[in-house]
Structures are given as structure tokens and as C-alpha cells.
Amino acid sequence: MTVNETASTTYQKGTTSSSASALTTGEPVLVLGTTSGTTITATQVVVQPAAGEGSATSSAADVVPFQRGAPSTPKQLGQVPANYTEGSGSVVDGTAADNATKAALAAYPGGVVDRVVQLSSGEYEVHYIGVNWPHHIFVDQDFHVMGAE
Incomplete structure (x- = not known):
């Protein structure tokens, strides 16, 4: 994916407004915006909380990565x-x-x-x-x- 930012793109880290310069390479982010092919024009970039932060009651260990042709048990x-x-x-x-x-x-x-x-x-x-x-x-x-x- 390619992410394009604009002058109106907002950034958030946790519950605090942030800036692009506060992001660290490799940090997981949620990018909200409009898509065109493999490009997202970002309206908002949110740094994903670290394990144990936020209201999440589950963990990444619950996610089963996608494997083509390998359905998971419901x-x-x-x-x-x-x-x-x-x-x-x-x-x-x-x-x-x-x-x-x-x-x-x-x-x-x-x-x-x-x-x-x-x-x-x-x-x-x-x-x-x-x-x-x-x-x-x-x-x-x-x-x-x-x-x-």
C-alpha cells in the first residue's frame, strides 16, 4: 500500500493528537481515508495501541492469519x-x-x-x-x- 498525506491529514497516538514526525518506522497504524487501487489518501492516521492498552479484550494471538484455501474452524x-x-x-x-x-x-x-x-x-x-x-x-x-x- 502507498499512503499519501495531505495538509489536512490528522495524526493520533493513543488519545492524543500527534504529528507525522511523532511516528516511528515499523509502528502499526490504522490509516483512514479514500482508496484508489493500492493508494490511500489519508484523512487520519492512528498509531495502534500496544498490547494491553485501550478497551480491547482480545489479542493478536486470537487472529488466524489468512491462508488461501485453508478455511478455519468457525x-x-x-x-x-x-x-x-x-x-x-x-x-x-x-x-x-x-x-x-x-x-x-x-x-x-x-x-x-x-x-x-x-x-x-x-x-x-x-x-x-x-x-x-x-x-x-x-x-x-x-x-x-x-x-x-
């Missing part, structure tokens, strides 16, 4: 919203989607979020690809990870 961790049905809800964007994405990636680093869906209960399903598990990460209205499947 499993569930934590709480899945009552009456959840895959494909239900409305795709959201903006601040809510950004916050749900940040929470999901803090709990399960290593994959890619391709959409965030708000469920009828007000909770969010973060659709996660690029890993064999999890595929759905559930985030409550306060942007805390509840569970995954």
Missing part, C-alpha cells in the same frame, strides 16, 4: 448481539464507522475492515477480511469490543 469469542443475522443492519460511515474500526483493529490487529454495519440494536458489526478468523467483530454503542465470530 468459532465464537465473547458476546454476539442477540438476534444477530448476517447481512442485517445498515452500512455506516463517518465518525461511528471510524470509532468502530479503531476498536476492532485494536482488539484484532492484522486484518482489513471493509465495512461497518449498524445493527437494529445500535451495536456495530465490523466486517473483517484478510484473516481466516474473525470475520465479524461486534462493537457496542460505546465502541468497546463485545465479541467476534
Whole structure:
């Protein structure tokens, strides 16, 4: 991926505003913005929390790296919203989607979020690809990870 920054790109480290110069090479980051092919024009760059920081209740050890042609065994961790049905809800964007994405990636680093869906209960399903598990990460209205499947 190539990341292009603009004069309006913002940076955040933890809960503090930061600058590009505060980033260290090799630090995991979440880049939010618009894509074109393999290029992201960044609107926001967020340094991912170190293990044990934030509201994440899971760890990278729970993520199963993607291996083409090697499906993983389905499993569930934590709480899945009552009456959840895959494909239900409305795709959201903006601040809510950004916050749900940040929470999901803090709990399960290593994959890619391709959409965030708000469920009828007000909770969010973060659709996660690029890993064999999890595929759905559930985030409550306060942007805390509840569970995954």
C-alpha cells in the first residue's frame, strides 16, 4: 500500500493528537481515508495501541492469519448481539464507522475492515477480511469490543 498525506491529514497516538514526525518506522497504524487501487489518501492516521492498552479484550494471538484455501474452524469469542443475522443492519460511515474500526483493529490487529454495519440494536458489526478468523467483530454503542465470530 502507498499512503499519501495531505495538509489536512490528522495524526493520533493513543488519545492524543500527534504529528507525522511523532511516528516511528515499523509502528502499526490504522490509516483512514479514500482508496484508489493500492493508494490511500489519508484523512487520519492512528498509531495502534500496544498490547494491553485501550478497551480491547482480545489479542493478536486470537487472529488466524489468512491462508488461501485453508478455511478455519468457525468459532465464537465473547458476546454476539442477540438476534444477530448476517447481512442485517445498515452500512455506516463517518465518525461511528471510524470509532468502530479503531476498536476492532485494536482488539484484532492484522486484518482489513471493509465495512461497518449498524445493527437494529445500535451495536456495530465490523466486517473483517484478510484473516481466516474473525470475520465479524461486534462493537457496542460505546465502541468497546463485545465479541467476534
